[in-house]
Amino acid sequence: MDFTTIEYYQWFLPCTFILAIIANRKSKNLRIWVLTLMSYTFFWYASGWHFLLLAVSTITDWVAGKKISTSTEDLVRKRWLRFSLFVNLGLLGVFKYLDFLIETLNLVTLKIPESPEIAALGIILPVGISFYTFQTMSYTIDIYRKKSKPYKKMVHFACYASFFPQLVAGPIVRADEFKKQIDSPMEINPTVIRLGLTLIIFGIFKKLMIGDNISLHVDYIFSDGMPLDNILLVWWGSLCFGIQIYCDFSAYTDIAIGSAYLFGITLPENFDTPYAARSPQDFWRRWHISLSTWLRDYLYIPLGGSRGGKRTLFIALMGTMLLGGLWHGASWNFILWGFMHGLLLLAHRYMILTNWNITFSEKFAKSYLVIGWFVTQYFVFMTWLIFRLENTEMMWRSLKTFVAYDAIWDPVAAWDNLPEIKIITCLFVLIFILGHGISGRIGGFKHWFGKQNPLVWGFISGILLSATFLYQPAETVDFIYFQF
């Protein structure tokens, strides 16, 4: 079960909503119990026995948090923090990176005579492990740093760690933000419920109608035998993938935030029109915000951040981006993707340090913002090729073509090489670009229409749901971020 399956809307969400309301009338604690049990039920349907890993992570950080907060000895506190990091990173290491490590080791030792080949374990990646381990780790770290206090009851913490809307693919919520909300009684506010429904409808529309349809072009273009020396085809493929991954992931976030609203919980925003960003730094302030801020607070700043000179900055920035890339998946592609973004951020930082950007903006006052936007997005979309293409040969070929090296310009061949449904996909891309631009200007289209009167709201919602039903492809594509 996930946010695109009918079961979620047919029984899971309504049942949980009704149970939570009933429980809320009895007591706050009972509501939290209900939410926790239903979250585990959701996780059981989504990932089977892997819910045990969530339980291990929860118990570990609950105990560690308690011990750290009650102890006055630094050594003890540090020991419990290490214990928490060891368990959480250990789970991640075993379930996410062990096979990757084995494969890399085999690759490295390939040319060493008589070196044994280690068989990969074929471990299935537990859904959402990267998200909930980061979330529970941050809880322990914050207590260790004395930035926050532990939850009073274990079930409250379990609810935080497992809260089903954001369990599988975020947004990554900070323990304090969640605690404030779960501690107060659930308020059934029709306006908030309608806003929640708005976000859910908008998410479904973005995922099933825009993202999944565009993904058909991506899969087709980046399949074997396609002429990837055609620059228009590669640009189109990269543009489509950029739109697909945004629609896919931001749709998940919308549905997560919308679902959480139904239970009186406000989750943080994860996206802020990222394709309107005018610099690499701006991009990371708009893309996967909850991860960016997590990496900033728990990795970049502890590594020295921008306070310790150029060398520290380089290490902190590149280290954060490399690990951020690796967080996405156990593959060299993601490391390279993180590295490329690290380079972009460093280049941008270099421009700021040398005041080059000020000189440039003075010289080209009118076109400065446009050029900034274009250059940023050009590189962002280029790096999507690294993110998408696991086949190394195909990736290098596409990258070369993307930068017009050894590439051909053939619009007719590019058009002919697109899948059967061409015009509609082009229209969806256009709708996305317009919607993204307008949404950026008015501060979120979904929030605007969530506040409209019943007639307008009902009409727009009806149109969006009808269009989604009519245009959804035969097969729903799995959420991309489920694999992380």
Next chain:
Amino acid sequence: MTREGLKSLISSLFVCAVVIISITPAFTYVVVQPLIIESRLVTFGRYAFASEAIDSIAEDESPSVVGIGSSMMYKAFDGKCMEELSGVENSKFYNLAIPASRPYTDMMQIPRLSSSGTDVVLVEVGSNLLFQMSEGPNEYLEFRFTVQTMIQENADLGAWTEIVLPYHQKWLYLNEYERTVARQEWFVESNEIILERLFDLEDEQDIDFRFLPEPGSNEWLDYLQRPGWPASVIDNEWKRKMSMDEYNETVLMKRSNFEPLEHGTRNHAALEYIISELIEADIEVVLVGMPHHPHKYPYLDPGQWDGYNHTLENLAETYDVAVVDFTWQEKEGWVNEHFSDGNHLDDEGRDEFCERMTPLLDSLLES
């Protein structure tokens, strides 16, 4: 929760539901159905043209005769010729037969035909149509049931749904929700075609016998009377590649080995349903045994087609309907020149069929 807030939430959801319910079924129908009939989404739009055709016939109040059946009826029935020969003023003759059809699939169009005001219906009882339908996958049946039922309405439902074998039931869309879901699968492709036309990017389509004019156009009514007929592949084989003897010994012999059953098949049940429903609607029914190539008969074993003979006899007796048996009783006069292959008539054959049938149909129309 305030009363005002709750009211606003409920009315929002109500408007949303109304929009969805009114938009999706109508949109899918308006976009998909014409392109199916036009043979753009399927190989031959005739497989889905029955409902539109019957509606057009119903709009015309003149005396009308409709022929239903398989490709044998489809290639035999020339409504224009009959209209010209007929002595009944303003009478119209419509060919609604569909290639590869059989009573089991024809029965889907009977409720609509029954209420169309048609006066006479020619029902083909073919020796090759009286076979046992088997449960299990069948591409043709899946296609026919799917395409026909997804563009139907509730008024098209009837007892025929109970004749459909349990395995085949899953290919029927029996309510508006199911029909909308089924049409949705064709919706995106249909939109793409419409946009291709809008931007003038559509590939040139071959205009051949598969072409169906737009329902409601002037050509449409002509098409219902005199559809396009394909040239027979066998015809070419026979006349260009093989000698007649060679053809008789190979193709014809193979095509004569079927043994029609006497009763108990779904095709028999469908025939009974078709006849009884039409009679109940005060429509004259004529059972027609189609003509076969004279060279076919020597290849039949004695009694091989008894199943067909008994079926025709039983139906005529049970329902007291007229019978025209070109297969046996009136097989004289059908010669090689009338056929494009072992089963199907050519232009000359159609004229012969027209000349022989029209007087009988006139008498029924006049009565």
